[in-house]
Amino acid sequence: MDGVIMFKIIKRMLVLTLVAALLYTGSVIYSKYQLRNQVLRLHVVANSNSEEDQAVKLKVRDAIISALEEDLVRVDTKEQAQALISSKLEELEQIANQVLESEGVDERATVSLTHEGFDTRDYETFSLPAGVYDSLRVTIGSGEGENWWCVVFPSLCIPAATEEVEDVAAGAGFSDSVTGAITGKKEYRLRFFLLDCLGRLENFFA
8 A cells, every 4th residue: 555655646746747847848949939029130251261351351240339329229020120230231231331441451341131040149248049040140151260249139249247247138028047148147058058058959950
């Protein structure tokens, strides 16, 4: 009789564990969905890895961010940010090429909204898991140099402190679990690891 009772207890514990695991997995998948639908990356690709081309890449980056910064503070969602940027693509391309011309560079830049795979990226105050994201892509010349990427919406790359990043993320609608995962809070490290694994798998199949 004791054995039967013990078996039932173990069985119930296993069922509860399985249910908990499924619920947690579902919440991680939802967190991945949130990131993909709330983040717009900025991806600037240099012409080459020469010192000159890498320096020019950063100047183009600064000009693009400066051109968007004032307008983006007025939008509340990624969809609004995409619509705004879409209306300014030609202008942004002109700005990028003006920088190249002023630097005496013959290559031209192309600017587009696209979606592409990104590796895991660690910044000073937050990290983003790997995965496919929508992005504002600026390609200079042949685009064979090292990348520079960050987040154009929400403006996570501008704040200098973790607390500021948390405020920006919350303002963009991030859940506490997503914000905790990207800012490296201890209780959410497993979630970030699983998000990153899902992203790497997404990149593989993409």
